[in-house]
Amino acid sequence: MKKAAARHAQHRQEIADDVRDQKRERILEAAEDLFFRHGYAGTTIADIVDELGVTKPYLYYYFNNKNEIFETLCWRSSVACLTSMRFGADDARPAVEKLRDGLHRFAAANIAYFKAGTFAYREGAALDPALMKSLRAMARRFYRELGALLEQARKSGDCDFDNAKLTALAIGGVATSLYTWYKPDGSIAPGDMVDQLTRIMLKIAGAQPAPAKTGQKRKATTSKKAQP
Incomplete structure (x- = not known):
């Protein structure tokens, strides 16, 4: 019973972490676009929450301030x-x-x-x-x-x-x-x-591309899911 309860608790935590990561990623994606279009100084926390349709407390649950969002985007x-x-x-x-x-x-x-x-x-x-x-x-x-x-x-x-x-x-x-x-x-x-x-x-570089392999399709671009 204890092992089953522990597995259940771990599963719930994994779901919660995944949801949290998705919400955090949504903030980063919205902020990235705003910073790109308007610059760091031209983008405010109010702009980001308006873009997301959320409240400031929602954003502050995941990030302390605008600079932390900007630096996270730069670093990763x-x-x-x-x-x-x-x-x-x-x-x-x-x-x-x-x-x-x-x-x-x-x-x-x-x-x-x-x-x-x-x-x-x-x-x-x-x-x-x-x-x-x-x-x-x-x-x-x-x-x-x-x-x-x-x-x-x-x-x-x-x-x-x-x-x-x-x-x-x-x-x-x-x-x-x-x-x-x-x-x-x-x-x-x-x-x-x-x-x-x-x-x-x-x-x-003066190098030849890799020989094409029949029936092989190259995967799409790198995912942003990975965090530094």
């Missing part, structure tokens, strides 16, 4: 995008295969977080200096990891470029310019956009 988008070139020490695949995989993950994350992904460099002044320092360190590590992988792929004869640092920066620039032109409801579906961006970045 940065983690999703800037950790895409990390691979386990036991990953023995050729460098070019990891490069293809990493660039696809990078493209997928940038499409999934294309609004919040711009906040750190568009409105860095709104972020806590310690957080901004962490984000910059994460970005530097991303370019080091990408540069190292490019060098390995060039050494194996699978990439053709002149300067690894410049090539890595050019690849990063493909993603950082998204906010100026990308529209999720445009003529190119998000999954197809990810594939096209991946091919463009591979071309910058």
